[in-house]
Amino acid sequence: MSCAYASKSCETLANGPTLQFVDEPGNVVETQNTKPLSCQRIFECNVLTSPPEATVYWYKNNKIFHATVTRDLTLSSPYHDNTGVVLGVSELRHRICIDSLIDGNDSQPFDIKCRIQSSCDPRQVIESNSIVIKPQMLRTKKSFANHFYRAPLISLISSSRMEIAGKFVQLYCNAIGNPKPEISWQIIDNEDENLVYDIENYPFIWVSIIKWKFAD
Numbered sequence: 215m216s217c218a219y220a221s222k223s224c225e226t227l228a229n230g231p232t233l234q235f236v237d238e239p240g241n242v243v244e245t246q247n248t249k250p251l252s253c254q255r256i257f258e259c260n261v262l263t264s265p266p267e268a269t270v271y272w273y274k275n276n277k278i279f280h281a282t283v284t285r286d287l288t289l290s291s292p293y294h295d296n297t298g299v300v301l302g303v304s305e306l307r308h309r310i311c312i313d314s315l316i317d318g319n320d321s322q323p324f325d326i327k328c329r330i331q332s333s334c335d336p337r338q339v340i341e342s343n344s345i346v347i348k349p350q351m352l353r354t355k356k357s358f359a360n361h362f363y364r365a366p367l368i369s370l371i372s373s374s375r376m377e378i379a380g381k382f383v384q385l386y387c388n389a390i391g392n393p394k395p396e397i398s399w400q401i402i403d404n405e406d407e408n409l410v411y412d413i414e415n416y417p418f419i420w421v422s423i424i425k426w427k428f429a430d
Contacts, residue, residue: 224334227264228299228378231334236260236305239342240327242312253311259328259342266304267333273344274315275324282308303376316349323348 224231243256261268272280284306308328315326325344332338401416403409 224265226300227302229264229301229303231332231338232262232264232303233268233330233332233338233340234262235340235342236262239340240345242345242347243309253313255312255347256309257312257326257328257345259308259330261306261308261330261340263304263306263330263332265300265302265333266306268306269331269333270308271329271331272310273327273329279315280310284308299378301376301378312347315347321349 237260239259241258241260243258245254245256257272259270266284268284270282270284271278310328312326315324323346325346327342327344329339329341399413400410401413403411
């Protein structure tokens with residue numbers, strides 16, 4: 215496996231590059247959303263990495279079906295000091311919808327896993343355990359709508375960044391889906407994560423949103 219992306223910040227990291235799973239890797243999350251086209255099963259890999267850049271590979275039966283490059287927009291920003299030392303530690307929660315992997319004509323179980331490759335050292339790779347998915351558990355009523363549309367394929371659902379005080383930080387989120395997914399940003403309270411605030415109330419914060427639409 216070759217490194218799809220090489221970070222330019224490896225030499226400036228205060229504690230050097232790191233890459234590890236935060237939780238037991240390879241969790242399947244069942245959602246309570248019953249709306250049409252919503253995703254019912256989500257495969258999740260939670261990673262702690264420095265720098266906050268890596269290549270994420272998703273496997274079905276040991277074959278790559280999707281890959282995502284996680285980049286730190288901070289490092290390419292004109293506000294970033296390329297000469298200074300950075301902490302560059304982020305916790306990234308990667309998720310992908312399993313529903314879209316189901317072939318309606320195939321009822322055979324399949325396994326899924328994630329593999330994360332460091333952007334500093336292509337030899338540094340961590341891999342989750344394989345999870346067996348039974349298609350019959352994911353079957354939903356067929357309709358004209360879900361024949362053409364699918365739940366968003368979310369490659370990064372959340373991230374948290376730890377950095378030296380005074381350093382510029384920029385986060386991003388991307389999602390793939392058809393119809394085009396909507397993305398919103400909120401500020402989480404420092405003491406109570408159940409409290410959120412509208413990001414528009416913080417003029418010193420701006421966001422970068424990347425949205426992709428599947429080909430019709």
